[in-house]
Amino acid sequence: MSVSSLLRTSCRRAFGVIGGGRRSVSDLLSGVHVVPRRSIIDLSYSTHFMDFKGSSIPSSMQKLTVTRLSQHFKEAVCLNTVPVPTPGDGDLLVRNRFVGINASDINYSAGRYDPSLKPPFDCGFEGVGEVVGLGLSASARHTIGETVAYFSDGAFAEYTVVPAKKAMAVPSAKPEFLTLLVSGATAYIALKRLGELTEGETVLVTAAAGGTGQFAVQFAKRAGCHVVGTCSTDEKAGFLKSIGCDRAVNYAAEDLGQVLRQEYPKGVDVVYESVGGGVFDLAVNSLATGGRLIVIGFISGYQSASGVATVKGGTLPIKLLQKSASVRGFFLPHFLRDYQEALGSMMQMVAQGTLVCEVDCGDQAQEGRFVGLESVFRAVDHLYAGKNLGKIVVEVAPAPFASSKL
Numbered sequence: 267m268s269v270s271s272l273l274r275t276s277c278r279r280a281f282g283v284i285g286g287g288r289r290s291v292s293d294l295l296s297g298v299h300v301v302p303r304r305s306i307i308d309l310s311y312s313t314h315f316m317d318f319k320g321s322s323i324p325s326s327m328q329k330l331t332v333t334r335l336s337q338h339f340k341e342a343v344c345l346n347t348v349p350v351p352t353p354g355d356g357d358l359l360v361r362n363r364f365v366g367i368n369a370s371d372i373n374y375s376a377g378r379y380d381p382s383l384k385p386p387f388d389c390g391f392e393g394v395g396e397v398v399g400l401g402l403s404a405s406a407r408h409t410i411g412e413t414v415a416y417f418s419d420g421a422f423a424e425y426t427v428v429p430a431k432k433a434m435a436v437p438s439a440k441p442e443f444l445t446l447l448v449s450g451a452t453a454y455i456a457l458k459r460l461g462e463l464t465e466g467e468t469v470l471v472t473a474a475a476g477g478t479g480q481f482a483v484q485f486a487k488r489a490g491c492h493v494v495g496t497c498s499t500d501e502k503a504g505f506l507k508s509i510g511c512d513r514a515v516n517y518a519a520e521d522l523g524q525v526l527r528q529e530y531p532k533g534v535d536v537v538y539e540s541v542g543g544g545v546f547d548l549a550v551n552s553l554a555t556g557g558r559l560i561v562i563g564f565i566s567g568y569q570s571a572s573g574v575a576t577v578k579g580g581t582l583p584i585k586l587l588q589k590s591a592s593v594r595g596f597f598l599p600h601f602l603r604d605y606q607e608a609l610g611s612m613m614q615m616v617a618q619g620t621l622v623c624e625v626d627c628g629d630q631a632q633e634g635r636f637v638g639l640e641s642v643f644r645a646v647d648h649l650y651a652g653k654n655l656g657k658i659v660v661e662v663a664p665a666p667f668a669s670s671k672l
């Protein structure tokens with residue numbers, strides 16, 4: 267089911283709740299003395315401040331807060347007990363089931379995203395959970411009990427207030443949906459808008475077995491390209507082959523530069539580059555004539571004070587000129603006009619069973635599965651140790667029926 271049809275379904279359900287029939291909000295208000303707008307928590311007053319399963323929303327909750335700016339997540343972030351927030355008119359109150367971990371969680375905690383943002387501030391970019399409260403305007407598109415996935419700040423909390431326009435109804439609270447919101451969307455839109463992929467071209471994906479890399483591999487294959495993917499273990503290389511990667515390079519066992527020189531002497535046409543530093547330099551040197559290198563990130567520099575991995579910038583102009591090649595930057599928030607189409611298209615692929623959304627919930631991690639907000643710290647370490655296979659997801663709370671008092 268597409269996102270738009272999912273949203274339409276949720277609208278229909280919301281109207282049913284409001285009017286007991288199929289009337290729109292404006293129909294309901296016509297001829298009625300309009301009182302000033304106010305926010306409400308739950309449209310069913312009989313269960314005011316109660317979620318759809320009948321278990322009370324507590325008055326307080328846990329959330330992660332950035333209390334000082336640092337690229338070292340544990341130094342920057344504290345687990346606090348705070349009041350459960352109240353949604354505004356256009357907002358949802360979501361009880362988070364799962365939240366996604368991103369490499370840039372430490373860029374955010376270091377204040378690199380928005381330098382005007384001063385601590386304390388919330389963190390976490392994405393979540394999946396149940397709507398347990400909502401404002402009046404938000405009720406036009408969503409309803410209590412609905413499961414939503416969202417890309418919005420403040421996800422590292424038991425409950426998050428989410429603007430309704432940033433939430434998408436999903437069939438169930440599966441962690442797989444979290445792989446699409448940032449990681450999948452980045453790969454989809456970056457390759458579509460900046461990749462200019464043509465069938466038969468060669469695409470190099472770095473950090474290929476991670477959250478976003480896995481999607482870049484699959485979308486490049488769907489475009490009929492030959493895909494080379496880098497990773498750090500044989501297990502990850504096996505996974506890459508299973509999702510269609512033609513040449514998985516475990517750089518801990520093989521020299522990436524040598525592989526590229528020997529096996530791809532004409533160079534690679536497109537690079538989906540997430541590592542930076544020496545890998546960026548290598549990728550520039552490996553570009554074919556007319557090649558396009560998309561800067562997705564430079565994770566090898568994020569843990570440093572500057573946040574940037576040094577590259578050989580001085581020789582870049584001549585290298586690009588000699589090959590009529592280009593280096594292009596991509597930052598997802600600048601491409602939100604493409605977001606809905608990307609999500610809809612990926613949801614269709616998921617429904618058809620043609621897109622692998624690999625999730626790493628920490629089952630293979632030393633201290634076990636990532637459960638509870640406190641395990642976000644372990645999950646960030648897991649990512650920076652390069653131990654993840656697929657998108658890292660933390661389970662914040664058990665399924666609602668498990669905690670329901672009914």
Ligand SMILES: NC(=O)c1ccc[n+]([C@@H]2O[C@H](COP(=O)([O-])OP(=O)(O)OC[C@H]3O[C@@H](n4cnc5c(N)ncnc54)[C@H](OP(=O)(O)O)[C@@H]3O)[C@@H](O)[C@H]2O)c1
Nearest residue numbers: 368369473476477478497498540563564566596597598652
């Ligand atoms: N531009 C955007 O809008 C956007 C959006 C999303 C993500 N990104 C970028 O995409 C990249 C991947 O992010 P993600 O959240 O999806 O993480 P991820 O790929 O799930 O995990 C990061 C992977 O990078 C490799 N890695 C970790 N630390 C490294 C280091 N210090 N040096 C070299 N490689 C390291 C590891 O893979 P191996 O050990 O297998 O190499 C690790 O599994 C990051 O650069 C991130 O900033 C950008």
